Amino acid sequence: MSILVKEDTRVLVQGITGDFGARHARLSIDYGSQIVAGVTPGKGGQTFEHNGRKVPIFNTVADAARQTGATVSAIFVPPPFAADAILECVDADLDLAVAITEGIPVRDMVRAKRAMQGRRTRLIGPNCPGLVTPGRGDKSHGGCRIGIAPGYIHRRGNVGVVSRSGTLTYEAVWQLTCRGKGQSTCVGIGGDPVNGTSHLDVIRLFNDDPETEAIIMIGEIGGNAEVEAARWIKQHCKKPVAGFIAGATAPAGRRMGHAGAVIGGAEDTAAAKIKIFQECGISVAETPSDMADALLRIWKG
Amino acid sequence: MNIHEFQAKALFEKFGVAVPRGAPARSAADFGPALDQLDAKGGLMVKSQIHAGGRGKGVFKDGFKGGVKFAPTREKALELAGAMLGNTLVTAQTGPEGRKVQTIYFTEAASLGKRPNGRDDEYYLAILLDRTTSRPVIVASTEGGVEIEKVAHETPDRIFKVHVDPAVGLQPFQARQVAFALGFSGDLLKQCATLVTKLYAFFWEKDCSMVEVNPLLVTAEGRLLALDAKVSFDDNALFRHPDVLALRDLNEEDAKEIEASKFGLSYIALDGDIACLVNGAGLAMSTMDIIQHFGGSPANFLDVGGGASKEQVTAAFRIILGDPNVKGILVNIFGGIMDCDIIANGIVEAVRETGLKLPLVVRLEGNNVEAGKATLAASGLTIVSGDSMADAARKIVALVTP
Numbered sequence: 056m057s058i059l060v061k062e063d064t065r066v067l068v069q070g071i072t073g074d075f076g077a078r079h080a081r082l083s084i085d086y087g088s089q090i091v092a093g094v095t096p097g098k099g100g101q102t103f104e105h106n107g108r109k110v111p112i113f114n115t116v117a118d119a120a121r122q123t124g125a126t127v128s129a130i131f132v133p134p135p136f137a138a139d140a141i142l143e144c145v146d147a148d149l150d151l152a153v154a155i156t157e158g159i160p161v162r163d164m165v166r167a168k169r170a171m172q173g174r175r176t177r178l179i180g181p182n183c184p185g186l187v188t189p190g191r192g193d194k195s196h197g198g199c200r201i202g203i204a205p206g207y208i209h210r211r212g213n214v215g216v217v218s219r220s221g222t223l224t225y226e227a228v229w230q231l232t233c234r235g236k237g238q239s240t241c242v243g244i245g246g247d248p249v250n251g252t253s254h255l256d257v258i259r260l261f262n263d264d265p266e267t268e269a270i271i272m273i274g275e276i277g278g279n280a281e282v283e284a285a286r287w288i289k290q291h292c293k294k295p296v297a298g299f300i301a302g303a304t305a306p307a308g309r310r311m312g313h314a315g316a317v318i319g320g321a322e323d324t325a326a327a328k329i330k331i332f333q334e335c336g337i338s339v340a341e342t343p344s345d346m347a348d349a350l351l352r353i354w355k356g
Numbered sequence: 357m358n359i360h361e362f363q364a365k366a367l368f369e370k371f372g373v374a375v376p377r378g379a380p381a382r383s384a385a386d387f388g389p390a391l392d393q394l395d396a397k398g399g400l401m402v403k404s405q406i407h408a409g410g411r412g413k414g415v416f417k418d419g420f421k422g423g424v425k426f427a428p429t430r431e432k433a434l435e436l437a438g439a440m441l442g443n444t445l446v447t448a449q450t451g452p453e454g455r456k457v458q459t460i461y462f463t464e465a466a467s468l469g470k471r472p473n474g475r476d477d478e479y480y481l482a483i484l485l486d487r488t489t490s491r492p493v494i495v496a497s498t499e500g501g502v503e504i505e506k507v508a509h510e511t512p513d514r515i516f517k518v519h520v521d522p523a524v525g526l527q528p529f530q531a532r533q534v535a536f537a538l539g540f541s542g543d544l545l546k547q548c549a550t551l552v553t554k555l556y557a558f559f560w561e562k563d564c565s566m567v568e569v570n571p572l573l574v575t576a577e578g579r580l581l582a583l584d585a586k587v588s589f590d591d592n593a594l595f596r597h598p599d600v601l602a603l604r605d606l607n608e609e610d611a612k613e614i615e616a617s618k619f620g621l622s623y624i625a626l627d628g629d630i631a632c633l634v635n636g637a638g639l640a641m642s643t644m645d646i647i648q649h650f651g652g653s654p655a656n657f658l659d660v661g662g663g664a665s666k667e668q669v670t671a672a673f674r675i676i677l678g679d680p681n682v683k684g685i686l687v688n689i690f691g692g693i694m695d696c697d698i699i700a701n702g703i704v705e706a707v708r709e710t711g712l713k714l715p716l717v718v719r720l721e722g723n724n725v726e727a728g729k730a731t732l733a734a735s736g737l738t739i740v741s742g743d744s745m746a747d748a749a750r751k752i753v754a755l756v757t758p
Contacts (some may be wrong), residue, residue: 082693134592160593161485162522162563166488169522205692205723222639222690226745229690229721246637249490275638277489301642304654309624311641311657325645342649343642344746 057188057240058215058260058267059151059179060127060199064188068124069132069140071103071112076131079203081105083129085205087197089189092119094128113244116140117147125150129185133334135273137181138163141251145176152252153201154181156241165251171251178251184221184243191297195237204228204241212237215261217254219246220275223301223343227271230347236356238268248277254284262292269295269354271346272337276302276311277323282331289335295348299340357589359603360405362461364585371558373551378463380405386532387437389460391430398465400427402436405459407608409586414447416440417454423447426465433462458607466583467576472686478571478583479538480504481552484561492520492559494552496534497617500571526556549578555582562600563593612675619671621660628653629683630752631676633669635690643688646745652753655682669702673710684715684756686748689722696720696728704735715755716740719748 066083070076071093084090084105092111093103097116113119116128117241128149132140137156144152159181171178179186185202189195189209200206208225210232218224224243231238242257244250254272261267270292274281281300288296303325305311332339340349362380369375379390394400404411404423411423416439423445427433469477478500486493496516499507508515516537520526528549535548543707550572551572559567568586575581594601606614616623624636626644630652634640637659644654656676660668676682689699703718719742720728732739740755742748 135595151538158592160563160588160596162593163559165485165490165492165522203693208692208722218638220636222634222636222692223638223642225690225722226639248485248487273638275641280487299642301638301645303625304648305641305645305657306624306626311624311637317680342646342746342749343639344646344744 056264056266058257058264059186059240060188060201062188062190062197062199063089064127064199065089065091065123066127066129066199067094067116067119067123069094069116069128069130069143071095071131071192071271072098073131075132077103079129079131080110082206083200084108086200087192088200091123092125093152094119099323116143116149119260120147120149123171125149127201130154130156130180132156134158134238135161139166141167141178141321142170143164145171145174148175150175151177151179152246152251153179153183153185155183155202156180157182159247161247161249164247168249168251176280179242180245180247180249183245183250184224185221186240186242187238188240194217202243204243208232209241210237212239213266213268214238214350215257215264215270216269216273217257217261217270218243219275220273220301223273226343227273227299227346230344231271234347234351236347236351239264245273254280255287258284258288258292258296262294269350269356270297271350272296272298273346274298274300274328276300276305276325276328279322282322283338285332285335288337293345295338295350295354296336297338297340297346297353298332299343299346299349300325300332357591357594357600357604357606358407358604359587359589359600360459360461361403361405361585362405362459363603364587367558367562367583367587368555368582370587372554373558373582374580375585376466377420378461380459380461381437381455382459384438384441384474387434387460391433394462394464396430396433398467399466400430400433401463402427402433402440403423403461403463403579404440404457406445406450406455406457407463407605408447408449408455410447410449411445414445415449417444417446423457437462464600466573466581469574469576469578476501477574479573480570481505481572482565482566482568482570483556483564486519489519492556494518494520494530494534494556496538498538500573504570507585525560526553528553543578544574544580551580551582553753563590564588565590603692608660612678616658616671616675619668621658621668621672621675623675624657625679626654626656627681628655629681629754631655631658631679631682631685632688633658633660633672633676633685635694636686639688639690643686643745643749645678646749647686647753650746650749650753652756655679666702666705669699670706670709673706673712677710677712682714684752685712685717685752685753687716687718688745689720691720691722691725693722693723693727696725697731700728700731702746703739704737707735707737707739715740715752717748717752717755719743719745
């Protein structure tokens, strides 16, 4: 197993005719993911072609889901329209909406998140690299890649990775792969202050997933999501967890690239989070070069 | 995006939030006309306009004390304004370099009321996003005029919070809850509930990330007034508020950060001597961390984004080299999708174009990395290669340490 998506998960892409969406739809097709539909309002009936694959384009998410059996959407829609794209997935009762878009206004996300309460659809992101369940082929080919992560760095295995950041996730995945340790699923939850799925949500899923044997949790300054997850891990998690917190050198009150990465109070500094990680039995990587090794110190795989 | 107090108060007035009467002046010639609009009978406040807190306790570079002062007469106000305008104010939040005061804001001094126990009648009120609940939260306290962080730490029971459900917005009973929590009754109860409602409307409609009124005050005549106003906006929402964007003051922003934003780079100047150039915000933050871990000090945060182009890399080098404190550069790229060879070519070109003399360590990883490393090696430039982040950080720290 894996979490959230499997090799055969059927995926639609909102914004497949834009440059960004098209580029990553092609890369996902090359990776062997099941990209079964595109959605661009007004371009329904056209097709998206790549390497001999023809992907039908629909006007609405509901049509695309009904006609192709897609259960997950990858959202590459520009920021002013992205919250609307998320809510269209909710209306179509998809299992999962993965919002890659960076720069969605906070107010839009506050409203969208409220509107999602009690609905079937889970949101990953926004402002995230997406998620990958590696395949079993060469360089993990045949996996489910949703978003913008490089597929080939993965290897199928038993470590779950969760992070806000894209490149820092790739760093951890590559360290694991280079040490012969594969991944069950790698989830980038995004760098925005309001997001759909938290560190804790993903940790719970990993804890319940029989294929996941160990977990790497990567966090950063700002907010208390990592702390909340760490406290839950101490109480409930049956699996070894290694962690890293980025932003030890970040000055207070400045936004470090991610809108969510701002030190607001004493509790959300890197030092405070690292201390809580240690108290909760998480093996802390001292540097980002040490993430896989921090896990291997407590888990032999 | 931040704005000045006088701009925030103009917006408050538009939304019906009561503020003391005031007028801004950008030059000495404007002082007279600005003061003509005000009644100096109860005295005037002279307030330096910079985007940093702690103005009252700040000290100007020429030794003049206080960026916010009371003037009993119009003449004194003119004198104080003359001393502040064009002068550089250093506060706890500006850093030692301070900020040049380019606007003076005159306001009519409010007659401060007293509570029955003799204390000044000052309160705290703010609206911001609560990340834990993903909802706006109104924060109010009876302890106004002091740092709210201090109140939160020492007397957390004196902080009252009410969360707003975005599906229905702020409800009248919630506005009353805030007013009751501040101890108001009678007419002040009504005034406070109205003010909270209007302030929330402003926060929501204008996509604010924070609105802070400290202090909120009751005058001797029993009027509730926002004596100070601190407002910041969600950068991601500025596209739908051209009126707010027009309030942006580039004088308050770092020139290098403005330049960087033109190239889609995210740059923040820090005070160390090792510059870094990284793709991705999380990796950029942790590159700064690893430099410090090995005994160095980062000069900046610089994220070239997920798909850095040659133009961006060159621009990034130019910006980095504009900082005279920089003694060495660490490039850390995880080229997941990006071709490392393209990045390597960008680096070589940027080094040639800028005539770089400083030590440069490059750590490349990812797609087509061997070709990228070969390009760097074949360039004939003295570029040190780092095998991992740790290796690269160790090397650059060693190179800049005398």
